[in-house]
Amino acid sequence: MDNMTFVLFGATGDLAKRKIYPALYNLYREGRMPEKISVVGLGRREYTDSKLQSVIKEALESFSRREVEPSGLEEFLEKFRYCIFDATKPESYDKLHQFIKDRESELDIPDNRLFYLSVAPTLIKTITEGLHESGISSNAGWKRLMVEKPFGSDLVTARDLNKKLKEVFTEDEIFRIDHYLGKPMVQKLESLVHANPMLKALLDHDQISNVQITASETVGVGTRAAYYDQAGAIRDMVQNHLLQLVMMTALYNPDKMSTSEIEAEKRGIMESLKPITKENMEENVVRGQYAAGQIEGQAVPAYLEEAGVAEDSNNDTFFAARLEIDNENWRGIPFYIRTGKRMKKKSTRIVVEFKCDGDEEALKDDGIEPNLLIIEINPNESMTLKINIKNQSEEKFEPEYITFSNVSATQPEAYELLLHDAMQGNETFFAHWKEVELSWKWVQPLLDEFEKDGLPLYKYPAGSDGPEEAHHLLKEDGHQWWYV
Numbered sequence: 001m002d003n004m005t006f007v008l009f010g011a012t013g014d015l016a017k018r019k020i021y022p023a024l025y026n027l028y029r030e031g032r033m034p035e036k037i038s039v040v041g042l043g044r045r046e047y048t049d050s051k052l053q054s055v056i057k058e059a060l061e062s063f064s065r066r067e068v069e070p071s072g073l074e075e076f077l078e079k080f081r082y083c084i085f086d087a088t089k090p091e092s093y094d095k096l097h098q099f100i101k102d103r104e105s106e107l108d109i110p111d112n113r114l115f116y117l118s119v120a121p122t123l124i125k126t127i128t129e130g131l132h133e134s135g136i137s138s139n140a141g142w143k144r145l146m147v148e149k150p151f152g153s154d155l156v157t158a159r160d161l162n163k164k165l166k167e168v169f170t171e172d173e174i175f176r177i178d179h180y181l182g183k184p185m186v187q188k189l190e191s192l193v194h195a196n197p198m199l200k201a202l203l204d205h206d207q208i209s210n211v212q213i214t215a216s217e218t219v220g221v222g223t224r225a226a227y228y229d230q231a232g233a234i235r236d237m238v239q240n241h242l243l244q245l246v247m248m249t250a251l252y253n254p255d256k257m258s259t260s261e262i263e264a265e266k267r268g269i270m271e272s273l274k275p276i277t278k279e280n281m282e283e284n285v286v287r288g289q290y291a292a293g294q295i296e297g298q299a300v301p302a303y304l305e306e307a308g309v310a311e312d313s314n315n316d317t318f319f320a321a322r323l324e325i326d327n328e329n330w331r332g333i334p335f336y337i338r339t340g341k342r343m344k345k346k347s348t349r350i351v352v353e354f355k356c357d358g359d360e361e362a363l364k365d366d367g368i369e370p371n372l373l374i375i376e377i378n379p380n381e382s383m384t385l386k387i388n389i390k391n392q393s394e395e396k397f398e399p400e401y402i403t404f405s406n407v408s409a410t411q412p413e414a415y416e417l418l419l420h421d422a423m424q425g426n427e428t429f430f431a432h433w434k435e436v437e438l439s440w441k442w443v444q445p446l447l448d449e450f451e452k453d454g455l456p457l458y459k460y461p462a463g464s465d466g467p468e469e470a471h472h473l474l475k476e477d478g479h480q481w482w483y484v
């Protein structure tokens, strides 16, 4: 891996502490960092190098999946320096430029620069412009930009933001983070069929009845009301994470794919996704908002009673929809997606339901249920096959489960995989512009209708599996949600 400078905007923030420092530490422990790396942490706070290093040490002790070991810790922390920096002040950039160059000469490393923007979305354009105008991004070595979500707040703002970034960075240099794409199980989806020819037969599309993708949380809005009450589940989860999971699930190519082939396939899937229009929205989409209820026996308040939420807010905390991918592989196979806060269980999973041959009533009488392939992404990682086995004593069938699972503690965190890929310049598991644009395009009619309150907002009790109407969505097609 090339020696480089890693410039971290937002080094004093929450994301840096909870995700970025632990990810860098675990990469370091595995020998998956460049031999020489200068990490420059930035923020307005008046930290010194040693203050930043002690903040990082505390963050590792709280959030690293590996226990912090004294051996090597000093060497790891020594890679970090702190530069006081205000993104809104032009003079900050000249100071930063000199700071980066001084460290490059001190460490005798080339001017390869990876910029990570872990700051509020409102600062992204300002920082990108500052990097350009100061010459920081006009280096002779390579340059890369990592950007956190959200990427815009609708189609227009996303396009505008992208245009600004493209004035300074090429598409190959922009790494848009969708941390769902960093989850190890999601990354495995792409090679599943290629590496397991058996699955090619199993995933014969003539045998698939429907696909269900769920991302449910038990937590409420917490301290994020200022952002979430504007964004809702549709922007926070659907436009990015859920649609990326749809693309990754629908990737169907038995051959090994290159990054550009995966990108083209994903784009094709988004282009084949039938638009949801004002006319067909109500029959295909359910939005909800949590009412008071109980989570694990504890009473929790309604969304409208949460701190920072407008008392008459009509924001969605739940979203479910029926999607149709109109291409050769998936035509006629519905994809159901749902996401919600304050649901019964925390779970991100994909369920592929297979068709059952024969008379429905007779199958039921025999205890035969549809076969399922269950891919659990979070909190555990596993693949499970649900099959029917005859119970000798009662002469009936009972479901049995064959599970292949990974031990979560030894699995890398999403941010480790994403940071490692960006350091290597591998864009496979980042959101490419076309995917982002097509996702916003698909979501935009929904945003417009939600804005006008044109779609019912159903209440569901906290601790449930969402509004009843989300069950009707599947019942109408003769299906049911499998698990929460």
Ligand SMILES: NC(=O)c1ccc[n+]([C@@H]2O[C@H](COP(=O)([O-])OP(=O)(O)OC[C@H]3O[C@@H](n4cnc5c(N)ncnc54)[C@H](OP(=O)(O)O)[C@@H]3O)[C@@H](O)[C@H]2O)c1
Pocket (backbone or CB within 6 Å): 009, 010, 011, 012, 013, 014, 015, 016, 042, 043, 044, 045, 085, 086, 087, 088, 117, 118, 119, 120, 121, 148, 149, 150
């Ligand atoms: N936290 C998460 O779990 C999470 C998950 C996904 C995406 N994100 C995204 O990641 C980004 C960062 O999130 P966060 O939770 O870390 O936010 P945060 O805790 O509020 O941190 C914001 C950072 O930005 C810096 N900052 C603010 N104004 C600045 C300015 N004018 N000049 C220079 N630095 C400035 C702050 O440093 P000073 O105060 O020292 O200036 C701080 O380090 C956001 O875009 C968020 O949407 C966060």
